[in-house]
Amino acid sequence: MQSRNFKLFNLHSVVVILFTSLFFVNIGLAEQRTTHDSHKIEKQANLNVTLHTEPEMIEAGKFTTLMFKLTDEKGEPFTDLMVHHDRILHVLIVSENLQIVGHIHPEDFESRDILAELDGTYTVHFTFPLAGKYILALDVMTEDTEFSKYLYVDVTGTKKMTDISQDFRRxxxxxxxxxxxxxxxxxxxxxxxxxxxxxxxxxxxxxxxxxxxxxxxxxxxxxxxxxxxxxxxxxxxxxxxxxxxxxxxxxxxxxxxxxxxxxxxxxxxxxxxxxxxxxxxxxxxxxxxxxxxxxxxxxxxxxxxxxxxxxxxxxxxxxxxxxxxxxxxxxxxxxx
Ligand SMILES: [Cu+2]
The missing domain is CATH 2.60.40.1930 (Macroglobulin (MG2) domain)
Structure with missing residues (x-):
């Protein structure tokens, strides 16, 4: 009980510090915007996403950590995100046979790491139920535009997903x-x-x-x-x-x-x-x-x-x- 209180207290301090520093960061960015508009557009045209998973080889039925690193064209962390649809970043997951779906966000997990997010790394967790290929789509929003990126993961394992079945019922x-x-x-x-x-x-x-x-x-x-x-x-x-x-x-x-x-x-x-x-x-x-x-x-x-x-x-x-x-x-x- 005591250790939990201590943890909460610490988390609270971190949040206070974050709010304070965000306030200054935002002002800095706002100033940069009014004076360097062309630079801003250049930055927005380039959102790069790289995915690192833990474990590296994803296995069906096993808890997996997915870390998305967002960078701009210079390789700098891309952190100027807005909360849209109640979340900072949306991850949609769909299996190759279009039968398995996931819709998750960094905020959905207690282990959310805000310090890592300030460094452009957003983490979600997912258990892919069956082996095969999946498409992962990321949606984020900045003050002036929305970004959609997608990538694929291959999931290993013996329990394979079925083939696509066509079903046009209404x-x-x-x-x-x-x-x-x-x-x-x-x-x-x-x-x-x-x-x-x-x-x-x-x-x-x-x-x-x-x-x-x-x-x-x-x-x-x-x-x-x-x-x-x-x-x-x-x-x-x-x-x-x-x-x-x-x-x-x-x-x-x-x-x-x-x-x-x-x-x-x-x-x-x-x-x-x-x-x-x-x-x-x-x-x-x-x-x-x-x-x-x-x-x-x-x-x-x-x-x-x-x-x-x-x-x-x-x-x-x-x-x-x-x-x-x-x-x-x-x-x-x-x-x-
Ligand atoms: Cu979402």
């Missing part, structure tokens, strides 16, 4: 997973899993033919025990998150849904998705980027997106009902 029963508090669900989710008790009915309305390069509207409707669900709650500062991946595994688009109210989009969401954003809460590191989502909503949520190329895409959704995190996932074919 109605499904999906599982709910109990959140681990604070919008956290740090474990891998197998979309093919049929064994959970919490069940939801989901239907999508999408165009018969989805064409590459065209704006597409897909509406999700949710029911439970035959009743429309009207009390979804925001999850990570959005009504619904999406990870869109093609069978080519050539990137992940991380985007967000819009609440539909009486058939219309919610008034706060009508404009540019970023127009309603402002900075509210103080952040632990970096600045804060806050969106607007109604406190309760449902049963309809809309995804507006464009598919750049023809192909087969898995649209992995994520949203929250009470303490349940749902992953409504639908596969669509996109044609030229």
């Amino acid at each position: 109605e499904k029963i999906v599982n709910g997973y109990t959140e681990e508090g604070g919008d956290r669900l740090a474990k891998a989710v197998d979309l093919a899993d049929r064994n959970t008790k919490s069940k939801y009915y989901v239907k999508i309305d999408a165009p018969e033919k989805i064409k590459a390069g065209e704006m597409v509207h897909i509406t999700y409707s949710f029911k439970r025990d035959d009743k429309p669900i009207t009390d979804f709650v925001p999850f990570l500062d959005a009504p619904m998150h999406f990870a869109i991946v093609s069978t080519r595994l050539d990137g992940i688009l991380h985007t967000h849904g819009t609440v539909l109210m009486n058939g219309k989009t919610h008034k706060m969401m009508k404009k540019d998705p970023h127009a309603g954003h402002n900075m509210k809460k103080p952040a632990t590191t970096g600045h804060q980027h806050q969106g607007t989502t109604p406190e309760k909503f449902g049963p309809s949520i809309m995804l507006m997106t464009k598919f750049q190329k023809a192909g087969v895409y898995q649209i992995i959704g994520q949203l929250k009902h009470k303490d349940q995190i749902l992953f409504p996932t639908f596969m669509v074919e996109v044609v030229d």
Whole structure:
């Protein structure tokens, strides 16, 4: 008990010191911005991400530490990040067969190392359930732009993942997973899993033919025990998150849904998705980027997106009902 108090006290001091030093760092950067605008743009064009894992050879079913080192074009730590969607850095993980998904953040783990983050190293932990290839997408935001980077890892082991199976159903029963508090669900989710008790009915309305390069509207409707669900709650500062991946595994688009109210989009969401954003809460590191989502909503949520190329895409959704995190996932074919 005593040692724990001591630890907390220390952590508190560290946080106070960090806040104080961040204040000065931010002022320094703000000044640099007004005087060296061209330098800033150059810096923003280059975010390099390198991944170091522990253990180096990732094995299926074994706890793995993933350390992402973010640097600018000069190799200097890239630390000027804003909290967006409640997190400083988002990591989306999708398996090659598009059946295993993870959505994790440095803040999701008690072992979070803020000092390392100030040096550009962000750490998450994950247990890859099956052997095979996975794509990892990183999303971060600075004051003026968003960055998306992706990389791959190969996971060894005897339990291999299945091949991609094509499933173009537009109605499904999906599982709910109990959140681990604070919008956290740090474990891998197998979309093919049929064994959970919490069940939801989901239907999508999408165009018969989805064409590459065209704006597409897909509406999700949710029911439970035959009743429309009207009390979804925001999850990570959005009504619904999406990870869109093609069978080519050539990137992940991380985007967000819009609440539909009486058939219309919610008034706060009508404009540019970023127009309603402002900075509210103080952040632990970096600045804060806050969106607007109604406190309760449902049963309809809309995804507006464009598919750049023809192909087969898995649209992995994520949203929250009470303490349940749902992953409504639908596969669509996109044609030229
Ligand atoms: Cu995230």
